[in-house]
Amino acid sequence: QQQVKQSPQSLIVQKGGISIINCAYENTAFDYFPWYQQFPGKGPALLIAIRPDVSEKKEGRFTISFNKSAKQFSLHIMDSQPGDSATYFCAASMNTDKLIFGTGTRLQVFP
Amino acid sequence: GAVVSQHPSRVICKSGTSVKIECRSLDFQATTMFWYRQFPKQSLMLMATSNEGSKATYEQGVEKDKFLINHASLTLSTLTVTSAHPEDSSFYICSASAAVGNNSPLHFGNGTRLTVT
Numbered sequence: 001q002q003q004v005k006q007s008p009q010s011l012i013v014q015k016g017g018i019s020i021i022n023c024a025y026e027n028t029a030f031d032y033f034p035w036y037q038q039f040p041g042k043g044p045a046l047l048i049a050i051r052p053d054v055s056e057k058k059e060g061r062f063t064i065s066f067n068k069s070a071k072q073f074s075l076h077i078m079d080s081q082p083g084d085s086a087t088y089f090c091a092a093s094m095n096t097d098k099l100i101f102g103t104g105t106r107l108q109v110f111p
Numbered sequence: 112g113a114v115v116s117q118h119p120s121r122v123i124c125k126s127g128t129s130v131k132i133e134c135r136s137l138d139f140q141a142t143t144m145f146w147y148r149q150f151p152k153q154s155l156m157l158m159a160t161s162n163e164g165s166k167a168t169y170e171q172g173v174e175k176d177k178f179l180i181n182h183a184s185l186t187l188s189t190l191t192v193t194s195a196h197p198e199d200s201s202f203y204i205c206s207a208s209a210a211v212g213n214n215s216p217l218h219f220g221n222g223t224r225l226t227v228t
Contacts, residue, residue: 043204043219101154
């Protein structure tokens with residue numbers, strides 16, 4: 001019940017394309033869903049986060065779509081750039097700072 | 112923005128020795144800090160929650176006597192890996208939040224790569 005499932009494990013996208021990463025959770029008590037970006041040898045950096053009272057949140061080229069009934073949420077990266085190549089983690093928490101992370105998606109954007 | 116500094120970034124130690132890793136919140140006070148462990152190409156696994164002035168709360172399966180956590184001030188938490196073994200080699204990352212609960216954003220340090228020979 002504490003798991004957050006993430007797919008795909010790896011993703012290759014052409015420059016300018018849309019990158020889509022999906023996550024699913026089981027625990028309906030989760031009420032905070034952030035996405036983190038991690039470059040090799042670095043700690044994760046918060047990209048964007050959403051709460052279940054909204055179905056979509058957009059910040060620049062990054063959009064989170066949230067489907068409460070399906071217990072799924074996804075990250076869309078529009079106009080993907082080579083600099084976006086990194087590992088992306090979704091996460092979830094229950095009104096605490098104790099995040100449960102997904103398994104990660106390694107994104108490669110080719111020029 | 113909120114900055115979390117972790118030191119050292121890399122450390123190599125011999126089997127049986129102890130290693131201390133520091134985590135500092137540079138521009139905010141953090142009553143709670145979290146310690147994660149990450150193996151290559153894997154996700155972050157929460158090891159323990161560090162609370163200023165009280166004992167840390169460890170996740171199931173994490174040996175509290177092996178991974179000693181001290182959170183003596185509102186800006187500093189330390190993780191000491193005692194009697195390190197090669198299987199303890201990993202990437203250790205701390206995180207902190209400026210406000211307890213209420214889904215406040217977690218800020219992460221840049222991690223410490225521990226190699227035990």
